[in-house]
Amino acid sequence: xxxxxxxxxxxxxxxxxxxxxxxxxxxxxxxxxxxxxxxxxxxxxxxxxxxxxxxxxxxxxxxxxxxxxxxxxxxxxxxxxxxxxxxxxxxxxxxxxxxxxxxxxxxxxxxxxxxx
Amino acid sequence: xxxxxxxxxxxxxxxxxxxxxxxxxxxxxxxxxxxxxxxxxxxxxxxxxxxxxxxxxxxxxxxxxxxxxxxxxxxxxxxxxxxxxxxxxxxxxxxxxxxxxxxxxxxxxxxxx
Numbered sequence: 580x581x582x583x584x585x586x587x588x589x590x591x592x593x594x595x596x597x598x599x600x601x602x603x604x605x606x607x608x609x610x611x612x613x614x615x616x617x618x619x620x621x622x623x624x625x626x627x628x629x630x631x632x633x634x635x636x637x638x639x640x641x642x643x644x645x646x647x648x649x650x651x652x653x654x655x656x657x658x659x660x661x662x663x664x665x666x667x668x669x670x671x672x673x674x675x676x677x678x679x680x681x682x683x684x685x686x687x688x689x690x691x692x693x694x695x
Numbered sequence: 696x697x698x699x700x701x702x703x704x705x706x707x708x709x710x711x712x713x714x715x716x717x718x719x720x721x722x723x724x725x726x727x728x729x730x731x732x733x734x735x736x737x738x739x740x741x742x743x744x745x746x747x748x749x750x751x752x753x754x755x756x757x758x759x760x761x762x763x764x765x766x767x768x769x770x771x772x773x774x775x776x777x778x779x780x781x782x783x784x785x786x787x788x789x790x791x792x793x794x795x796x797x798x799x800x801x802x803x804x805x806x807x808x
Contacts, residue, residue, distance in 0.1 A: 620800070621799065622801075623798070626794060628794065686731070686738045686739040687738055
C-alpha cells in the first residue's frame with residue numbers, strides 16, 4: 580500500500596539554524612500538507628499546498644517557514660531560523676482528488692525536531 | 696471556524712471491555728469527520744472517516760463511529776478492546792476543501808490486562 584514517507588525521522592539543531600524537513604507524498608496525490616505536534620499537545624495545521632502554491636496556511640506559518648516542491652516527488656518544509664519553540668513532531672500529509680472533493684489525508688510517520 | 700473537542704484526556708479500560716471515545720465538533724456546514732490513531736513514536740493512522748450517507752461508519756481494527764448531527768458528535772466505539780489498542784486517538788474535522796483539518800487534543804487510551 581502506498582504511503583507517505585518523511586526524512587529524517589529525528590533532527591537535532593541549534594537555535595538559529597535552518598532546517599529542511601523532507602516528505603515524499605503518495606505519488607498520485609495532488610494536495611500536500613504540513614502539521615506539527617508539540618509534545619503533549621494537539622496536532623496543529625501549518626500549511627496546505629496545491630498546484631505549486633500555498634492554498635491555505637495557519638497563523639503559525641509565519642515568515643520563517645516556507646514550503647517547496649522542488650521536483651516531482653519531494654515536498655519540503657524549511658524553517659529558516661529555528662527557535663526553541665519550534666521543537667515538535669512535524670507531520671507531512673497528502674491527499675488525492677481535485678479541490679473540493681474532501682479527500683482523506685494520509686500522514687507520514689513524522690520528523691521529530693529538537694531545537695537546542 | 697471548525698473546531699473539535701475531545702472531553703476525555705485519558706481513559707483506562709480493561710482488555711475485553713467495550714470502549715467509547717467522545718468527540719464533539721463545531722462546524723457551520725456539513726462536516727467531514729475523521730478518527731486517527733497514533734501509537735507511541737508513530738505517525739497518524741486513519742481509522743475511519745465520515746463524509747456523508749450512513750451515519751454509522753465502520754473502520755479498521757474493529758472500530759466504528761456514529762455521526763449524530765443533533766448532538767454534533769462523532770464518537771468512536773469498539774466492542775472489545777485489545778491490549779494493542781493502547782494509543783492516542785484524535786478526532787478531526789475537515790472543511791469541504793479539506794485544506795485545514797482541525798484536530799482535537801486527543802484521548803490517550805490505556806488498556807489494563
